[in-house]
Amino acid sequence: MRPLKERLIEQIRSHGPIPFEQFMAAALYDPEDGFFTSKMLRSVQSGDFLTSPEVSPLFGGTLARFVDLELSRLSFPSVGEGASAAGRAGSEGAFLVEVGAGSGSLLKPLLTTLETPVDAWAVEASPSAREALGGILPAGHVVTDLDDLPERFSGVIIANELLDNLPVALAVRAGDGWTERWVGVQDEGLVLVPVEVRPEVGEWAERFGLPAPDGGLVEVQLAAGEWLEAALKRVEAGAILVIDYGDTAENLEKRRVEGTLRTYRAHHLGPHPLDEPGETDITVDVNFTALIDQAAGLGASVEYRRQDDFLAQLGLRERMSELRYQELDLARDGDPIERLKVRSLRTEAETLLHPRGLGDFRVLVVRVDR
Numbered sequence: 001m002r003p004l005k006e007r008l009i010e011q012i013r014s015h016g017p018i019p020f021e022q023f024m025a026a027a028l029y030d031p032e033d034g035f036f037t038s039k040m041l042r043s044v045q046s047g048d049f050l051t052s053p054e055v056s057p058l059f060g061g062t063l064a065r066f067v068d069l070e071l072s073r074l075s076f077p078s079v080g081e082g083a084s085a086a087g088r089a090g091s092e093g094a095f096l097v098e099v100g101a102g103s104g105s106l107l108k109p110l111l112t113t114l115e116t117p118v119d120a121w122a123v124e125a126s127p128s129a130r131e132a133l134g135g136i137l138p139a140g141h142v143v144t145d146l147d148d149l150p151e152r153f154s155g156v157i158i159a160n161e162l163l164d165n166l167p168v169a170l171a172v173r174a175g176d177g178w179t180e181r182w183v184g185v186q187d188e189g190l191v192l193v194p195v196e197v198r199p200e201v202g203e204w205a206e207r208f209g210l211p212a213p214d215g216g217l218v219e220v221q222l223a224a225g226e227w228l229e230a231a232l233k234r235v236e237a238g239a240i241l242v243i244d245y246g247d248t249a250e251n252l253e254k255r256r257v258e259g260t261l262r263t264y265r266a267h268h269l270g271p272h273p274l275d276e277p278g279e280t281d282i283t284v285d286v287n288f289t290a291l292i293d294q295a296a297g298l299g300a301s302v303e304y305r306r307q308d309d310f311l312a313q314l315g316l317r318e319r320m321s322e323l324r325y326q327e328l329d330l331a332r333d334g335d336p337i338e339r340l341k342v343r344s345l346r347t348e349a350e351t352l353l354h355p356r357g358l359g360d361f362r363v364l365v366v367r368v369d370r
């Protein structure tokens, strides 16, 4: 098959410019050449970006505490409280679903630390990631789409660094209104072309993209809201945990001059998103106000935090001091290799809490009680 960029150029030449979200969906999820759907596993040390669970197993280990707390709130007993590991499994038991689970680096330590028995599932767009997850989860529990999950369940859904990848439309502030940028063709390349704004895009930009300077770019995140709504529909009672980079609509103001749309490749900022579709990650800063608004509108309650505070509250700092003591003991009379292992576990955990790095990520907990 011809390269994705050539196919897109031909499609646009024949049928006209396409909305940016359609371009982004093709670049990330085209069955042949999409960044996530082509062969490689992306979220690993040798891949294109490094996420919290890839930095440290203590990320998943700490989130286990969150899941235990949420499930005890729903009266699912932990093993210590009398549940047998098999006892609550199955459709009657608590569900734990990770969406965009990548290599399984979050699920693995989470499931080994978790005290409450769960029926664990993963939703993953990438075939190579699904293969890796097949080694961790029971047969049939690794699916491609939210729609492939059981229709209703109680439990927890986790999405770490998923929503920043969901396709966005591009709105540009023009006077006291908005225009949109679609993807067209000029000479042999793809270019952004101005078009009249679609009503739903203008409406979202007006609600969550102001104030913006004239010519400022706003990524319109309708797909992220639709994802949250679809996830909420599945949950009878429980919580959805969204962790990502981004901020409130108010705090994103300064990022509306150039916008936050960018690409990553091999751990560095990559070329313009239109240059090499399928070859780079395409991502934006998540507008958490829009998600909070969506969740509240659907009757859910929300809690919004920074990642450093969230992990600290779940006991990560105490775990780090335990490691520090362990390291000191090993320095006195232990195995030096073991000591180095303990030290790297501790320094990796520090990375998760770094106030200008991963610690600055945002955490949204959306809870439903029915």
Ligand SMILES: C[S@@+](CC[C@H](N)C(=O)[O-])C[C@H]1O[C@@H](n2cnc3c(N)ncnc32)[C@H](O)[C@@H]1O
Binding pocket: 036, 042, 043, 049, 051, 052, 053, 054, 099, 100, 101, 102, 103, 105, 106, 123, 124, 125, 126, 129, 144, 145, 159, 160, 161, 162, 165
């Ligand atoms: C940035 S990676 C994060 C992986 C993992 N959550 C982590 O933190 O290491 C995003 C992951 O989400 C998957 N993904 C992207 N869009 C998806 C979608 N619409 N549904 C399910 N998975 C998706 C990608 O294949 C990729 O594995």
